[in-house]
Amino acid sequence: MITETYQADDRGYYGDFGGAFIPEMLYPNVEELRSQYIQIMQEPSFQEEFNQLLKDYVGRPTPLYYAERFSKKYNTKIYLKREDLCHTGAHKVNNTIGQILMAKRLGKNRIIAETGAGQHGVATATVCALMGLECIVYMGAIDIERQAPNVARMKMLGATVRPAMSGSRTLKDATNEAIRDWINNPVDTHYIIGSVVGPHPYPDMVARFQSVISAETKKQLQEVEGRENPDYVVACVGGGSNAAGLYYHYLDQPEVGIIAVEAAGKGIDTGESAATSALGREGIIHGSKTLLMQTPDGQITEPYSISAGLDYPGVGPMHANLFRTGRGEFISVTDDDAMQAGLELSKLEGIIPAIETSHALAIFEERTFKPDDVIVINLSGRGDKDLNTYIEYFKL
Amino acid sequence: MNRIQQKLQEDKKLLSLYFTAGYPAIHDTMSILQQLQDSGVDMVEIGLPFSDPLADGPTIQESSTAALKNGMTTQLLFEQLKDVRKTIDIPLIVMGYFNPMLQYGVEKFCATCAEIGIDGIIMPDLPLAEYEAQYKAIFEKYGLLNVFLITPQTSDERIRQIDAASDGFIYMVSSASTTGAQSGFGNTQSAYFERIHAMHLKNPQIVGFGISNSDTFQAATAFAKGAIIGSAFIKHITAHGANSVADFVKTIR
Numbered sequence: 001m002i003t004e005t006y007q008a009d010d011r012g013y014y015g016d017f018g019g020a021f022i023p024e025m026l027y028p029n030v031e032e033l034r035s036q037y038i039q040i041m042q043e044p045s046f047q048e049e050f051n052q053l054l055k056d057y058v059g060r061p062t063p064l065y066y067a068e069r070f071s072k073k074y075n076t077k078i079y080l081k082r083e084d085l086c087h088t089g090a091h092k093v094n095n096t097i098g099q100i101l102m103a104k105r106l107g108k109n110r111i112i113a114e115t116g117a118g119q120h121g122v123a124t125a126t127v128c129a130l131m132g133l134e135c136i137v138y139m140g141a142i143d144i145e146r147q148a149p150n151v152a153r154m155k156m157l158g159a160t161v162r163p164a165m166s167g168s169r170t171l172k173d174a175t176n177e178a179i180r181d182w183i184n185n186p187v188d189t190h191y192i193i194g195s196v197v198g199p200h201p202y203p204d205m206v207a208r209f210q211s212v213i214s215a216e217t218k219k220q221l222q223e224v225e226g227r228e229n230p231d232y233v234v235a236c237v238g239g240g241s242n243a244a245g246l247y248y249h250y251l252d253q254p255e256v257g258i259i260a261v262e263a264a265g266k267g268i269d270t271g272e273s274a275a276t277s278a279l280g281r282e283g284i285i286h287g288s289k290t291l292l293m294q295t296p297d298g299q300i301t302e303p304y305s306i307s308a309g310l311d312y313p314g315v316g317p318m319h320a321n322l323f324r325t326g327r328g329e330f331i332s333v334t335d336d337d338a339m340q341a342g343l344e345l346s347k348l349e350g351i352i353p354a355i356e357t358s359h360a361l362a363i364f365e366e367r368t369f370k371p372d373d374v375i376v377i378n379l380s381g382r383g384d385k386d387l388n389t390y391i392e393y394f395k396l
Numbered sequence: 397m398n399r400i401q402q403k404l405q406e407d408k409k410l411l412s413l414y415f416t417a418g419y420p421a422i423h424d425t426m427s428i429l430q431q432l433q434d435s436g437v438d439m440v441e442i443g444l445p446f447s448d449p450l451a452d453g454p455t456i457q458e459s460s461t462a463a464l465k466n467g468m469t470t471q472l473l474f475e476q477l478k479d480v481r482k483t484i485d486i487p488l489i490v491m492g493y494f495n496p497m498l499q500y501g502v503e504k505f506c507a508t509c510a511e512i513g514i515d516g517i518i519m520p521d522l523p524l525a526e527y528e529a530q531y532k533a534i535f536e537k538y539g540l541l542n543v544f545l546i547t548p549q550t551s552d553e554r555i556r557q558i559d560a561a562s563d564g565f566i567y568m569v570s571s572a573s574t575t576g577a578q579s580g581f582g583n584t585q586s587a588y589f590e591r592i593h594a595m596h597l598k599n600p601q602i603v604g605f606g607i608s609n610s611d612t613f614q615a616a617t618a619f620a621k622g623a624i625i626g627s628a629f630i631k632h633i634t635a636h637g638a639n640s641v642a643d644f645v646k647t648i649r
């Protein structure tokens with residue numbers, strides 16, 4: 001019997017999605033990584049160094065916290081996987097720790113990255129400082145203006161922040177600039193992509209680095225509930241890395257429901273939205289065949305969300321496949337509902353979430369659960385970086 | 397025999413020019429093509445603009461953005477080119493990125509190209525493996541040559557694979573860079589050009605990226621069959637207008 005799998009195959013395809021649609025100039029770099037990443041990740045010395053850093057530097061394992069008052073309000077059992085307690089304030093650092101170790105093993109001494117809100121940029125600048133490697137972060141010129149504190153953090157950490165001036169001057173353009181940098185620096189540079197996007201092997205590699213989230217969840221749930229599997233795992237999806245990390249060890253366990261939460265922005269039909277599963281079609285973005293928001297003519301369009309981390313016109317190929325096959329349930333949440341959910345969690349549990357995460361917390365307004373359902377939500381990041389947005393929105 | 401293959405048999409170094417369709421103005425396509433042919437250019441890459449041109453430097457990024465703002469679409473380009481073979485007989489190649497082709501429908505795109513009289517396609521982000529697995533049969537059905545790129549970092553083994561899969565010419569990217577780099581050619585390029593020459597590939601090579609004037613054209617074609625100029629030409633028409641094509645070509649040869 002063939003068991004169905006929602007993991008990538010060896011060509012980097014999740015069903016119809018994935019692959020490596022890259023110009024020949026990138027082929028040697030991507031091929032070097034593709035041919036070695038699994039072997040390197042499986043080396044005992046790599047595992048040891050990775051796990052040690054996750055423990056001592058990132059602060060793992062992160063707690064699995066039973067949110068009692070939040071659960072009571074929605075009459076179901078809600079656990080929060082506390083990625084907000086990671087060093088630098090979000091799950092992003094799990095991936096950058098893994099990739100910086102990978103870069104070192106590949107003999108690279110120059111690191112480039114893209115960033116939208118600056119979370120992945122900060123996580124990359126952090127590990128570059130830790131390892132003493134040169135770090136260049138591309139960030140859309142508009143985002144640089146909007147996210148001044150994170151720009152300052154990257155600078156303090158020794159990174160160079162280069163503004164992406166092309167196109168719409170936001171995350172997708174920062175990604176384009178990082179890719180162009182890699183084309184121009186094919187020998188000494190490693191590109192640390194910040195989500196489960198980009199050409200194979202990135203989506204699979206980043207998912208593997210983030211999979212520590214579900215590996216821990218299984219153990220922790222076993223201790224408190226006497227079973228490894230919850231009824232549902234819930235995460236917000238920008239590119240999809242925190243979601244991929246929480247889903248990873250549950251993908252092929254059909255009894256675990258997968259819920260993906262996208263940003264509806266001002267509403268799916270308003271033209272100001274980032275709900276890719278609802279608004280996207282199959283196409284190519286940043287080297288991957290996936291679902292993306294585009295014009296009928298195949299030009300990539302600019303998404304909108306109040307949350308900069310969900311403001312990406314595509315989703316990773318894993319998620320495109322979860323959507324198309326029906327394995328995942330996709331829900332979209334508006335700016336307003338997300339902001340209310342963020343405020344509610346703050347008041348009920350004393351945890352101020354990142355606005356990205358607030359989208360995942362808002363599903364209880366959209367959908368009901370049974371009282372004995374066990375739900376794990378990925379609390380992907382903390383709200384410190386979003387204080388200004390919360391202040392403006394709630395006139396605090 | 398396809399027009400490209402015929403042209404490659406001529407006993408001369410080929411000059412090929414790239415321009416972005418819809419730039420500087422939406423209806424310049426046919427006029428630019430006519431001027432290119434009249435000034436003795438051997439072959440043309442017609443650029444289909446894309447919102448996110450990963451392999452391009454600032455000049456072609458900007459011409460692409462402007463062309464899209466002007467309203468260029470795949471459909472419109474094909475309409476503009478409907479009667480191109482009544483007046484233009486040099487080989488024509490459509491160059492762009494794969495997503496617009498995918499959205500138009502790969503088969504419909506190829507069928508329309510064949511109907512118009514397009515001879516070849518360059519899609520830098522449609523790599524060999526994906527092409528062979530999914531799209532090769534369609535390109536071949538419509539007699540379109542697919543042109544692959546190689547770079548100074550491409551291994552000999554892979555160059556042999558690309559040579560085997562090609563049936564026209566190989567697009568030899570002059571250096572590790574996006575389009576429009578202006579550094580001129582040094583020892584690294586000469587060594588690379590010689591290395592490829594010594595491989596005695598079955599397909600001739602045409603050099604592109606970083607060719608901007610007569611000197612770089614001469615250097616590029618010392619070993620290769622021809623050279624492609626893109627960014628420098630676009631800069632010229634940006635500065636001197638869409639009717640100044642002949643002035644530019646004269647400066648090259």
Ligand SMILES: Cc1ncc(COP(=O)(O)O)c(C=O)c1O
Pocket residue numbers: 090091116117119120194195196236237238239240241242243308309310354356357380381382
């Ligand atoms: C806290 C937080 N959650 C989620 C995301 C979205 O990214 P992904 O979908 O890759 O997890 C971001 C991105 O910046 C983030 O900072």
